[in-house]
Amino acid sequence: MADGHISHKQVEGIGVGVQTHVHHEEHHHELSFLRQYVFSTDHKVIGIQYGITSLLFLLFGFTLMMIMRWQLAYPGEAIPLIGQWLGPDRAPDGIMLPEFYNQLGAMHGTIMVFLGVVPLAVGAFGNYVMPLQIGAVDMAFPKLNMMSYWVYFTGGVTMLVSFFLPGGAANSGWTSYAPLSVIATVGQTVWLIGMVFLITSSLLGSVNFIVTIVQLRTNGLTFMRLPFFVWAQFVTSFLLLLAFPPLEAAGVLQLMDRIAGTSFFMPSGLVVSGVPLTNAGGGSPLLWQHLFWFLAHPEVYVLILPAMGIVAEIIANNTRKPIWGYKSIVFAAVFLGFMSFVVWAHHMFMTGMGTVISTFFQTTTMIISIPSIIILTAFFLSLWGGSIRFTTPMLFALAFLPMFGIGGLTGLPLGLSAPDIHLHDTYYVIGHFHYVVAPGTLMALFAGIYYWYPKVTGRKMSDVLGRLHFWGSFIFLNGVFMPMFIQGLAGVSRRLYDGGAQYAHAQSVLQWNEVMSVSAWCLGLAQIPFIINFFWSAKKGEKVADNHWEATTLDMAATTSPPLAHGNFARVPEVHRGPYEYSVPGATTDFIPQHVRTESNVERGEHR
Amino acid sequence: MNIPYTSTARLDTGLYNAKLGIWLFLASEVMLFGALFSTYVLLRVNAPTWPHGYELLNVPLATLNTIVLISSSVTMVMSWASLMMKKFGKFKLYMGLTILLAFVFLVVKYFEYTAKFEHHLFPSTNTFLAIYFTITALHGLHILGGIVVNTYLWGPGSKMWQNDPQRFTNRVEVAGLYWHFVDLVWIFLFPVLYLL
Numbered sequence: 001m002a003d004g005h006i007s008h009k010q011v012e013g014i015g016v017g018v019q020t021h022v023h024h025e026e027h028h029h030e031l032s033f034l035r036q037y038v039f040s041t042d043h044k045v046i047g048i049q050y051g052i053t054s055l056l057f058l059l060f061g062f063t064l065m066m067i068m069r070w071q072l073a074y075p076g077e078a079i080p081l082i083g084q085w086l087g088p089d090r091a092p093d094g095i096m097l098p099e100f101y102n103q104l105g106a107m108h109g110t111i112m113v114f115l116g117v118v119p120l121a122v123g124a125f126g127n128y129v130m131p132l133q134i135g136a137v138d139m140a141f142p143k144l145n146m147m148s149y150w151v152y153f154t155g156g157v158t159m160l161v162s163f164f165l166p167g168g169a170a171n172s173g174w175t176s177y178a179p180l181s182v183i184a185t186v187g188q189t190v191w192l193i194g195m196v197f198l199i200t201s202s203l204l205g206s207v208n209f210i211v212t213i214v215q216l217r218t219n220g221l222t223f224m225r226l227p228f229f230v231w232a233q234f235v236t237s238f239l240l241l242l243a244f245p246p247l248e249a250a251g252v253l254q255l256m257d258r259i260a261g262t263s264f265f266m267p268s269g270l271v272v273s274g275v276p277l278t279n280a281g282g283g284s285p286l287l288w289q290h291l292f293w294f295l296a297h298p299e300v301y302v303l304i305l306p307a308m309g310i311v312a313e314i315i316a317n318n319t320r321k322p323i324w325g326y327k328s329i330v331f332a333a334v335f336l337g338f339m340s341f342v343v344w345a346h347h348m349f350m351t352g353m354g355t356v357i358s359t360f361f362q363t364t365t366m367i368i369s370i371p372s373i374i375i376l377t378a379f380f381l382s383l384w385g386g387s388i389r390f391t392t393p394m395l396f397a398l399a400f401l402p403m404f405g406i407g408g409l410t411g412l413p414l415g416l417s418a419p420d421i422h423l424h425d426t427y428y429v430i431g432h433f434h435y436v437v438a439p440g441t442l443m444a445l446f447a448g449i450y451y452w453y454p455k456v457t458g459r460k461m462s463d464v465l466g467r468l469h470f471w472g473s474f475i476f477l478n479g480v481f482m483p484m485f486i487q488g489l490a491g492v493s494r495r496l497y498d499g500g501a502q503y504a505h506a507q508s509v510l511q512w513n514e515v516m517s518v519s520a521w522c523l524g525l526a527q528i529p530f531i532i533n534f535f536w537s538a539k540k541g542e543k544v545a546d547n548h549w550e551a552t553t554l555d556m557a558a559t560t561s562p563p564l565a566h567g568n569f570a571r572v573p574e575v576h577r578g579p580y581e582y583s584v585p586g587a588t589t590d591f592i593p594q595h596v597r598t599e600s601n602v603e604r605g606e607h608r
Numbered sequence: 609m610n611i612p613y614t615s616t617a618r619l620d621t622g623l624y625n626a627k628l629g630i631w632l633f634l635a636s637e638v639m640l641f642g643a644l645f646s647t648y649v650l651l652r653v654n655a656p657t658w659p660h661g662y663e664l665l666n667v668p669l670a671t672l673n674t675i676v677l678i679s680s681s682v683t684m685v686m687s688w689a690s691l692m693m694k695k696f697g698k699f700k701l702y703m704g705l706t707i708l709l710a711f712v713f714l715v716v717k718y719f720e721y722t723a724k725f726e727h728h729l730f731p732s733t734n735t736f737l738a739i740y741f742t743i744t745a746l747h748g749l750h751i752l753g754g755i756v757v758n759t760y761l762w763g764p765g766s767k768m769w770q771n772d773p774q775r776f777t778n779r780v781e782v783a784g785l786y787w788h789f790v791d792l793v794w795i796f797l798f799p800v801l802y803l804l
Contacts, residue, residue: 138611140625207632215613215625245636246643253647256742261732264647264739282735287650291643 039150041142044568046149047128048456051449053149054119057156058442059527061111064104066524071096072499073517090168098497102171103187105495107159109174110191113299114198115156117441121306122202122240123152125448126209126233128456132555133227135218135573135595140211148204155197162190173495175296178265178288182257183272189258192251199248202240209237218554220575224330225594227553227579228323231330232309235337236302243298243341250291257283264288286351293344301340303437304404305333307444308375311397314451315379317551318394319386320590322580325378332371332378339368349417350424358417365415372408376401391549392466396447399474400440407435410485425495428488431481439477446473446530454548458561459541465533472526479519483512550591552581557593576601615775630782634789641793644743648800651735659736661802664729666720670802673716674794680709681791684758684784691777696769699780703762706787710755717748740801747797750790757783 037045070079076095079086083094090100131139139145162169167185170176181188213234217226226234253264261279265288268281308329316323323329345353345361379401388394410432413419423429446469454460490509492500499513500506547556558573573595581592592598617624652658661667687702724730724737731741761776761783768776 140611140613141629142611203633203636207629207636210632211625211629214621214628215618215623216611241632241636242639245640249640249643249647252746253644253742256731256738260730260738260741262738262742263732263735264651264742280732280734280738282651282655284650284654287647290650291647294643 039146041138041146043127043131043139043142043145044456046145047124047126049149050119050123050127050152051125053153053156054116054124057111058116058120060160061108061116062524062527064108064111066520067096068101068104068108069517069520071101071497073514075498075501099171100168101497102173103163103169106170106173106176106191107163110159110170112437113174113303114195115152115159117303117437117445118202118299119152120445121303121441122209122233122236123149123205125229125306125310125445125452126205126236129452129555130209130230130233131212131216132455132559132568133230133553134213134216134221135554135558135569135575136212136216137568137572139208140215141208144204144208148201148208151197151204152201155194155201158190158194158197162187162194165190175292176254176288177292178254178257178283178285179267179270181288182254182265183277189255192255192258195251196248199244199251202244206237206240206244209233210241213237218572218575221594224327225575225578227309228312228326228329228333229306229309229553231333232305232312235333236305238337239298239302239305239340243295243302246291247295250288250295253291254288286348286353289348289351290345293347294341297344297347298340300433300436301336303441304372305336307400307404307441308333308379310444310448310451311379311400313551313553314393314397314447315382316580316582317451317549318389318391318397319382320389320582321382321386322578322582323378324381324384325374326578326580329375329378332374336368336371336375339364339371343368346415346417346420349420355417362415362417366412369408369412369415376405376408391450392461392463392470393447393451395467395470396443396450399470400444400447403435403439403443403477404441407432407437407440410435422491423488425493426488427484427492427494430494431484431488434481434484439474439481443473443477446470449534451549452555453537454544455556455559455561457538457541458543459537460544460548461533461537461541465529465536469526469530469533472529473523476519476523476526480516480523483509483516487512547593550589552591552593553579554594558595615772615778624778626778626782627785630785634785637789637793641743641746641796644739644746645796645800648739648743651739655735659734661736661740661800661804664724664737665740665802666723667802669716669720670798673713674798676709676713676716677791677794680706680713681788683709684787688777688780688784691769691773691780694773696766699769700762700766703758703780707755707758707762710751710758713751714748714755717744743797743801747790747793750793754783754787754790758787 031040036042040046040049067079067082070077078094079091079096080094083091083096086094086096086100090097090103127139127145131137159169165185165187167187169187170181170184170191172181172184172188176188176191213226213230253262256262257264257266263279263281263283265285266277266279266281266283267285270277270279270281312323312329343361343364345357346365349358349362383398410428414423414429414432450461450466487500487506487509488494490505492503492506492509496503496506500510546560549556551557554573554575559568560570574597575594576597577592577594579594581594583590584592587598611625612618613623613625615624617627621628683702683705687699687706690696690698690702721741729737731738761780765779766776768779
């Protein structure tokens with residue numbers, strides 16, 4: 001830390017943030033507790049609200065999976081500890097019913113994606129960090145921002161309540177394929193209503209994000225000077241804005257099918273349990289899949305892009321080098337955004353939609369792997385020759401690279417229609433996308449939490465607990481997901497209630513179920529140091545300086561901590577350079593913040 | 609706290625915040641109705657038989673509604689133009705007319721719906737009626753949303769004209785953009801559902 005003090009001449013104004021908010025207090029009305037912390041319009045408070053809510057949902061969704069893993073490892077045995085509390089219609093005598101297993105599966109996916117990862121990556125990090133990084137006083141529409149959180153919250157509560165309905169929560173998978181979902185129990189209706197809330201929330205959020213980035217950038221902050229994190233949020237917002245409405249339409253159509261008796265997704269002549277349905281028929285189950293995946297594929301990039309943004313910030317900061325190929329990764333991210341709208345049907349190779357369409361979508365799928373590889377390669381090259389500081393956030397960010405690499409590369413065989421015939425709907429698919437989202441995105445999100453924690457609280461999280469958390473998570477995440485490739489290649493289907501115990505072809509890989517389950521529970525234990533760290537450090541953590549990481553971006557360099565609900569900047573900073581000016585030759589410090597004016601700026605005739 | 613560019617445009621983008629916001633919102637609305645129109649196309653090309661809209665639906669009433677909506681778009685523009693010319697009284701008149709025409713549209717729609725129900729034509733009858741009811745009902749909800757916003761701007765919201773006329777004019781412009789979009793959706797709906 002603190003190698004080299006900053007010469008006053010070179011960097012006037014580096015202390016913009018430190019000189020702080022003396023003037024600010026005067027014309028700031030005292031807000032009531034409710035307006036300041038609950039119904040706040042301040043983007044930082046909303047970001048924290050999103051963060052805590054989504055972390056709780058992540059824990060809840062993970063718990064559902066830990067319960068499922070018991071049934072997969074020890075099918076038909078009573079669940080220990082909590083089994084007796086689940087009730088007779090879920091687990092009589094502690095033994096899980098197949099119907100309950102299906103609920104857990106559907107809700108694990110839904111909660112992790114729509115209530116956990118996206119709200120944490122976009123709602124929390126986007127809301128808190130993005131306006132700070134662009135030197136904005138707040139989001140463009142603060143009230144809309146508050147509304148977007150509370151609509152999300154309502155959607156989350158709706159999803160939770162659905163567990164207590166007759167027949168339980170939705171049980172047709174997180175994809176809710178019709179016609180199964182149309183004839184499912186009432187939980188599916190509530191799932192659809194919950195989804196409408198979540199879609200509305202992300203719509204409000206994405207409009208807000210784009211307008212904020214376009215309109216509220218501070219002076220001198222051109223688009224090509226934006227930190228990559230902001231670019232990632234920008235592209236992500238467009239994906240949310242344009243990909244979610246078709247799912248909203250699909251949700252409305254499925255609601256109509258379930259409530260008004262229409263047949264949008266119901267084919268003619270459907271017989272359920274030996275009884276012919278009375279629907280008019282004439283609908284198309286494939287239509288649901290098209291509409292669903294038109295959202296859900298861009299959604300994958302919604303999950304991954306903010307993670308890449310976080311990793312870019314942390315790698316630049318901890319290698320003390322500019323990100324390698326800044327322009328390449330920006331253009332790659334934008335290209336990725338466009339391409340993500342034309343790959344959706346690679347989820348549907350096995351639906352019989354025809355070889356011509358399959359060929360088209362496997363081609364676009366191969367093309368979309370290119371920008372991801374560009375970004376990942378740029379990150380790897382950024383490490384080259386850097387003086388790497390192995391801080392806790394950096395460990396998580398470094399782990400993201402190979403983990404996301406595995407997730408991405410294992411996707412290639414799935415994107416080609418021929419190998420997909422074998423791998424479709426097996427545990428291989430589960431392994432593939434979990435590597436992208438869990439050891440990939442979640443690692444990056446943890447990195448982000450450790451990285452921005454000092455900015456939010458003014459205190460640093462404990463490194464000892466952080467390392468414990470890191471190694472535990474890293475080892476056990478791989479323990480959970482690596483065997484899935486083995487099982488999947490052997491042909492074990494992803495939706496089996498007993499983990500494949502009654503299938504002959506699964507016998508040789510059955511022993512992995514126990515390994516994965518024990519890993520999953522150990523992964524749960526490995527989160528305990530994080531939970532302790534999260535709360536303990538807020539009160540007792542080491543107090544650190546405003547720019548603890550010696551970063552160049554405005555969020556770290558130009559604000560005080562913690563600036564909660566009190567405006568962002570004592571004086572709105574101006575930007576004079578690109579986002580990652582680390583180790584500039586000839587400079588007295590190894591980082592020059594974006595808002596600092598040096599002599600070279602003066603020489604080039606830049607004013608003020 | 610003052611958010612910049614709420615009433616004046618940012619120089620390099622030429623936009624005030626809400627104007628960019630409403631265009632983005634409309635882009636997402638295009639995707640929403642685009643998905644529904646795609647549904648219509650997919651269901652129709654896969655169906656062995658498909659009724660012509662004019663056999664089941666009331667074309668004269670829908671034509672009347674088309675005229676009503678287009679007129680309401682004109683009055684909406686006039687209300688905004690009146691504000692630009694600083695004529696608040698005329699704004700009140702034209703905005704009032706816009707709201708009135710929107711109500712006329714919904715009342716006509718109500719009679720159309722009940723006539724269908726009386727003939728035992730329900731969303732569950734066939735997929736054509738299913739998509740007809742879904743898409744027009746969703747459009748009707750958009751009209752209702754427009755009425756709520758416009759009524760607010762006509763009534764309590766118009767107080768803003770006294771202390772921030774520029775921002776109020778912007779609000780009316782933004783509401784107008786939304787209103788024209790809802791109108792435009794109907795202009796697509798009418799031939800697709802009633803005439804083809």
